[in-house]
Amino acid sequence: MTKKSKINFSTKKKSKINFRSNKKNKINFVSNKKNKINFGSNKKKRKVDIKQLSLILVVFLVIVFMGVKVVGATTSYIEDKREEKILMQQKSEAKRLAEEKKRKEEEAKKRMIGVNHEAKKNAYDALEVANKLKNHNYSNNGEKIVFLTFDDGASTTVTPQILDVLKANGVNATFFVTGRNIERGGVKAKELIKRSFDEGNSIANHSYSHDYKILYPQGTVDLEKFTKDFKKTDDMLKDIISPYFSTRVIRCPGGHMSWKGMDVLETYLKEHNMASIDWNAINGDAQGKKKNANELLERTKKTSKGKEMVVLLMHDTYGKEETVKALPQIIQYFKDNGYEFKTLA
Ligand SMILES: [Zn+2]
Numbered sequence: 001m002t003k004k005s006k007i008n009f010s011t012k013k014k015s016k017i018n019f020r021s022n023k024k025n026k027i028n029f030v031s032n033k034k035n036k037i038n039f040g041s042n043k044k045k046r047k048v049d050i051k052q053l054s055l056i057l058v059v060f061l062v063i064v065f066m067g068v069k070v071v072g073a074t075t076s077y078i079e080d081k082r083e084e085k086i087l088m089q090q091k092s093e094a095k096r097l098a099e100e101k102k103r104k105e106e107e108a109k110k111r112m113i114g115v116n117h118e119a120k121k122n123a124y125d126a127l128e129v130a131n132k133l134k135n136h137n138y139s140n141n142g143e144k145i146v147f148l149t150f151d152d153g154a155s156t157t158v159t160p161q162i163l164d165v166l167k168a169n170g171v172n173a174t175f176f177v178t179g180r181n182i183e184r185g186g187v188k189a190k191e192l193i194k195r196s197f198d199e200g201n202s203i204a205n206h207s208y209s210h211d212y213k214i215l216y217p218q219g220t221v222d223l224e225k226f227t228k229d230f231k232k233t234d235d236m237l238k239d240i241i242s243p244y245f246s247t248r249v250i251r252c253p254g255g256h257m258s259w260k261g262m263d264v265l266e267t268y269l270k271e272h273n274m275a276s277i278d279w280n281a282i283n284g285d286a287q288g289k290k291k292n293a294n295e296l297l298e299r300t301k302k303t304s305k306g307k308e309m310v311v312l313l314m315h316d317t318y319g320k321e322e323t324v325k326a327l328p329q330i331i332q333y334f335k336d337n338g339y340e341f342k343t344l345a
Helices: 002-110 118-122 126-134 159-169 179-198 223-240 262-271 293-304 321-336
Strands: 145-153 174-177 202-205 309-315
Touching: 126 309, 145 159, 145 179, 145 321, 159 179, 159 321, 174 179, 179 202, 179 223, 202 223, 223 262, 293 309, 293 321, 309 321
Parallel strands: 145 174, 145 309, 174 202
Antiparallel strands: none
16 A cells, blocks of 8 residues: 555656656746747737837838928928029119110210211211311222212202102212201201101201301301301201200311311310311302203212212202202212212211
């Protein structure tokens, strides 16, 4: 019994062992479980890691997204600002150019010296011509130039026909007008002055009165009366053409060459950068007996012969219809002989 019991004991022992074994197993099991738990713990940890990583990733993406947004917004803000600045610069540049253009136009208007802006290409330096005439030097470096000049206009009968002939032949002339004749012709004469200027002709001053007694008492120039008389016409021309119009080209009634005491006038003209223009050829429409168109042409040929620079004196006042008739042939004659048509300004 005891033995059995022993055995039992032993069995018990065995059982114990078994138990132990079991325990061991249990332990093993536990251990396994532990492993399992460990294993489970790792899984949990990894799960946590993934969650954390995901969170970090999301946060990171949000930051990146926000960053991109912010950078984008900042860039577009900077770009907008830059564009705004460029636009402002362009606007201010356009404004500056517009102002400069306006200023230049004003300047151009102010510089209307006898001819309009467009007609300047055909204009010739009147001071140079005045000097050549004074010195009887009619050469021009081999280039032939002719200045068609008409005195004592405007007339409402002859001037429009002269303008028609000039236009039809594509040439321009210089008109030495008198204020008294403009007044005589009224609105029509003023319109002719404006038309003449607009068509590219040069408008020059030939005094207001054309009265020798006023301008040259006892044959000697009276500078004060002379300049006052010329100023009257200049003011009329400003009124007709433009407030900015002014001509520095004058022709003394009767001719600069005909009067005494002209040194004071010379000094005055020099101080004011003005040119007094006489002539070196005539068609003869105011000299001697009345001539027909053919005689006027012949007189022109005779007096201009051999001169490279021709300043031809003619008249567009009342009664000069023969000059109108002769003019197309006179123009043709100079064209055939290689002359360029210039205006004085
Ligand atoms: Zn005259």
